[in-house]
Amino acid sequence: MITEENGVFHIRTEIYSYLFKIDAYGLAEHLHFGAPVKTRDALALSCRPGLGWGSGILLDAKDTASCPDALPLEWSGSGRGDYRESPLELAGEPADFRCTGYKIHEGGVPMACGLPQAHDAPETLEITLRQPGGELTLFYTAFPTAIVRRTVLTNTGDKPLRLNKLMSFCLDLPGSYTMATFNGGWIAEMRRCDTPVGASKVVNESLTGSSSNRHNPGFLLYEPGATEDAGTVYGFNLIYSGNHYAAAQQSLQGLTRVMQGINDSNFSRELPPGACFETPEAVLCHSGKGFGGLSANMHAFVTDHVVPPHWRGRSRPVLYNSWEGCTFDFTQRRLLRLANRAKALGCELFVLDDGWFAGRDNDHAGLGDYTVNRKKLPEGLEGLSRHLKDKGLSFGLWFEPESVNPDSDLYRVHPDWALTDGFQPVLGRNQLLLDLTKPEVRDYIVENVSRILDSAGISYVKWDMNRHSVALGAKAHDFVLGLYDVLRRIFAPRPDILLESCSSGGNRF
Structure with missing residues (x-):
């Protein structure tokens, strides 16, 4: 419940109270954040600054209690008497x-x-x-x-x-x-x-x-x-x-x-x-x-x-991830043997990690491309998914959509899609980031990830991101806004897909 009474705002639930008031100068003075209290306690909780503080600035020269530098505030400005961090x-x-x-x-x-x-x-x-x-x-x-x-x-x-x-x-x-x-x-x-x-x-x-x-x-x-x-x-x-x-x-x-x-x-x-x-x-x-x-x-x-409403209160599946078992070195037959062992252990979901697309036999090439490697997976992702479901296992897949290897078909066609800072590009894990501030880059990711998800009955996505960015300040913020646009367009129409935001151990929101 939120109430206002004589300039005192009280936000309260069964377990906490949050009180602040607007003082005579239009400043929001913090009163209390903690165990539940009554609105009438506001006077007892109000700050009593006393005679001011030496060289402190007063909002009213006749009011020695009008020193913003000594008040507990909900917000503050710059250069107007409060010299704490703004x-x-x-x-x-x-x-x-x-x-x-x-x-x-x-x-x-x-x-x-x-x-x-x-x-x-x-x-x-x-x-x-x-x-x-x-x-x-x-x-x-x-x-x-x-x-x-x-x-x-x-x-x-x-x-x-x-x-x-x-x-x-x-x-x-x-x-x-x-x-x-x-x-x-x-x-x-x-x-x-x-x-x-x-x-x-x-x-x-x-x-x-x-x-x-x-x-x-x-x-x-x-x-x-x-x-x-x-x-x-x-x-x-x-x-x-x-x-x-x-x-x-x-x-x-x-x-x-x-x-x-x-x-x-x-x-x-x-x-x-x-x-x-x-x-x-x-x-x-x-x-x-x-x-x-x-x-x-x-x-x-x-x-x-x-947590998205579809997954609220639901148990998460017990999963097996292929990475530690075979890294990039796998075939469909080897994956299905691992799936048999995973099922015997009680796993419910089999996640195929990195290495499923063409050119991806190590971490030097292939990122940015979405053509399935038919040498490893002769029946494609669709065939692998079908075999897994026959064993009673759901199918999950690894992606790293924000990144691109210079040794990739995408980069050879669109080097201008890489995120750069005007200097010679620097690689992390042999890769660059894509510039998600560009609408055409976001469209490319949404189209290809969506196509893969829909083609193979995928119920779980491990979304990785294995290098740091070169974007600074507002550009870095715009990149994040671009990421949210991509995620919303992919997963809002597919609320039943469980998303793991790996981010190389960072677990981004």
């Missing part, structure tokens, strides 16, 4: 957005840019903030175990705006915390790292072009003494597959500012008059029952509101 940067211009109105929507509010959203939303709060030439919209969507936040910036002026940074959320939490992140690399993913948050900023970010096996976008903030079963733990994640950024830093006043969104490294986007920019959705969870309680809340959210 979630927004407009090139060469200050940002001083003040609240002017709100709406409460039944359900969710759709995005226009193609980013994915959590589904089956009960209610959404929309807060509007304005300054001359710009409008900022903060969205809060209330789910039973989590809050989802995102931000939209709209150019309402008559000249272009240059956007360099826009986070999905910003939040000032009172107290001291340790940040737990999950880092690593290929075959060494999800290694937990715990860093106390103090006056020096703690950052969790990825710049590889994907959410990556190096730094998972999910992270925790927990109070001293938190255990698996007790204590305060906050969890955050980003429903986004590209470069991400999250930071936490404690102020002198004991407020921990946390924010998350698209990585602003090399980011720059011009917004002409009337244009807008939308951020990905960020997920915020709270638990008073330690790490286990936080995991349960986040798992419930993902299960009910991120």
Whole structure:
């Protein structure tokens, strides 16, 4: 339930309350995110800044409590008195957005840019903030175990705006915390790292072009003494597959500012008059029952509101993947022998990994082409699928549609389809990425993957992505938007196909 009473907004469910108020200056002051409380508790939860802070800027010279640098805020600007990290940067211009109105929507509010959203939303709060030439919209969507936040910036002026940074959320939490992140690399993913948050900023970010096996976008903030079963733990994640950024830093006043969104490294986007920019959705969870309680809340959210409806509550099949058994060296006969053994072990699904298309006898050639290798598979994928189904096994297939080998028919015909940065191309695992910002590239992938899926009765896709990107900033973001367009066009008409987003161990959203 979302309510507003005398400028106090209360988002509440059975397990949490989230309160903030709009103060006399149009700033959104954070009051509480935690165990359920009453709206009437807002006064007791409000900040009392006292006499100000020395050289701090006052919004009203007669009000010593009007120092934004000492307030717990839901959002902040640039150059107007709050000198903590800002979630927004407009090139060469200050940002001083003040609240002017709100709406409460039944359900969710759709995005226009193609980013994915959590589904089956009960209610959404929309807060509007304005300054001359710009409008900022903060969205809060209330789910039973989590809050989802995102931000939209709209150019309402008559000249272009240059956007360099826009986070999905910003939040000032009172107290001291340790940040737990999950880092690593290929075959060494999800290694937990715990860093106390103090006056020096703690950052969790990825710049590889994907959410990556190096730094998972999910992270925790927990109070001293938190255990698996007790204590305060906050969890955050980003429903986004590209470069991400999250930071936490404690102020002198004991407020921990946390924010998350698209990585602003090399980011720059011009917004002409009337244009807008939308951020990905960020997920915020709270638990008073330690790490286990936080995991349960986040798992419930993902299960009910991120997992596609067709697969919600369904058991996943026990699968056998061919890669470790034979890598590129296989024939239909060898695969069927492995299938017999997999069936005897209780497997329900047989996944053919890399090496099924022409020229793909190693990782130096063939990526980008979709002609089945008839020397390995004389009956094609259709024949292999038929034999597997006769054994009582479903059929899954590996793809790496975002990549291309220079030694491929596709690259020989369309070298201009490769993603480049203007320098001599650099290879990763002997391959380049395709430029998914180009409509013709996306059409090619959608047409060929769809054809293969429909021709062979495929029920499972392992979608791999085995190299990092050379795209920077806004170009990297546009690549991700192109990826979402491809995925939507392939899988929305085929909701029964189970998708594994492998991304070389990164498991992108």
